[in-house]
Amino acid sequence: MTFLDADGLTKVYGEGCSACLATTGPEYDRNRCPECDSVVACADVSFEVRDGEVLGIVGESGSGKSSVAEILALDADATAGTATIRGHGDVLDADYQRRREIRDEHLGMVHQHVHDGLNLSFTGGGNVAEKLLSAGWRHYGDIRSRVRGLFEETEVPVDRMDDSAETYSGGMQRRVQIAKAIANDPGLVVLDEPTTGLDVSVQARVLDTFRRLQREQDVATVVVSHDLSVVRLLADRVLVMRQGRIVEAGLTDRVMEDPHHEYTQTLINSII
């Protein structure tokens, strides 16, 4: 069953004009509108995510994949398009009160930059507790045991729970973000570059942890990465983006083994 239905997601930075969408894209090899100089971060991005499915979005820097992630996580407004989450309607159209409620209780986001995802002056446990407190948890003992449980699940040392998050290693910070993202059992988790900046062995452990949690909890996930191996490991289906547009979509194995679009072929050949 479809959990998330994104239709025509478009984000234009700048004033925008009627020519923006028609004069940008992979066929023109540009995302800046020649008429008004606006940047078309993404345009007409449509996809579905089913229950328990992991959708990967790959593309080079500036291809618009993070813009899509930000729109889905309700961190940025879309210029056009709808994102319908089952049971909540079009979440992009919701007023701020509803948006906040959906963000706090039904969405989880793992940010590329730790400063966007965590408050480093708080303890690691406090960062996870923030998500619970936003959702209305008011029992200290319950919050403590839930945070402890989440630390165990994400394999962050529980005895570091009450240390300031800035004293954590990069891998631990990423895990704390995952713990925070899944704290309220959200319906949808968005991972933006979940392994960027981590060394290879830590990458593997973070991915392992997330893959296990994702299977156990059967949560719909969108994972955005420039790293094809991350997407290959996590995603069931994949979208390939370039200059703000989807150039190819399909089952991960099919796209990896038999890429149809010229750009995808280059992308895969250049990495493997």
Next chain:
Amino acid sequence: MTDAEPESLEELHDPSSEGLEGYNYAYLDEHTKREVRRATLKAISIPGHQVPYASRAMPLARGWGTGGIQASLSLLGPDDVFKVIDQGSDASVNAANIRRLAETTADIETTTDTTAASVIQTRHRIPEEVLTDDQILVLQVPVTDALRRVDGSDDRNRTRHAHADYSKMWVALYESVVQWGEVDIGARYPVMVEGRYLMDPSPIPRWDVPKLHDADNLFVFAAGREARIYAIPPHTDVEPLAFEDRSFRVEHFDEEACDACGSTDTFLTEVEGEDGERRFACNDTSFCEKRQRNSDCAKDDHLERSDIAWGPGTGIDPNGFVGDGGEDI
């Protein structure tokens, strides 16, 4: 000034300028009073919400009660009886000066008796004696926003108030319990008003915080420096932020009693005498004097009812828990 410089003291001191002569009634011009009253009315209609107003320059430095003076002077009329207290004391220089300003310009009676006053301006205390529905308590406010403890940006904090997003304050409480075993906020304990706005109750001790809940009187909070007024109307729900299993606690003085009147049910301050000995004494001096005359004087003696909840009652839990208490740390 075109006139020549005054040549004698008599010339400088013009007796005709004493009292009301030369001043508008209650010092402030009518336009200012209207401005302050308008803000006060708006504050009363949105309990706990900070309402901006045009704070005027006052004849004393901002931060010394200029907001309180403007609120008080805009409320006072010829029939009012005015009391001013500074941290429980009627006798401090600042309290005496503010009282005298109102006396000379608003032609009102002043008192030190809490039960006799109709308007009470106070700095950092709520009187021990129960206030009634025909009294107004004006509190001086140095810091208007409880959220400033966790974020210095007023801009972001205003957005948080608009969205009723107080999670950052809650995380600060969580962190404080993690570190200290309880919430480490003494004065300025954050409260939720009517389940909507987070409010800074001004630096009253925790002891006074429960008095804000479901009171008979009106509380007006006025900040001169920050130009904000907010209010708690009578019978408003005011709840100090606390976890369900870590109840709000007030200060406790163990077995200590007031050195002057012997009270054990009042907010005590520790003072060091000239002999170097430490003693505890009532912070509310006017009530302490009453108790010295009559040790049986209750906080609600002036009322017909005697079942009124007004702050921590007599015989409070030695741990300072109010109400059901809770699990100890």
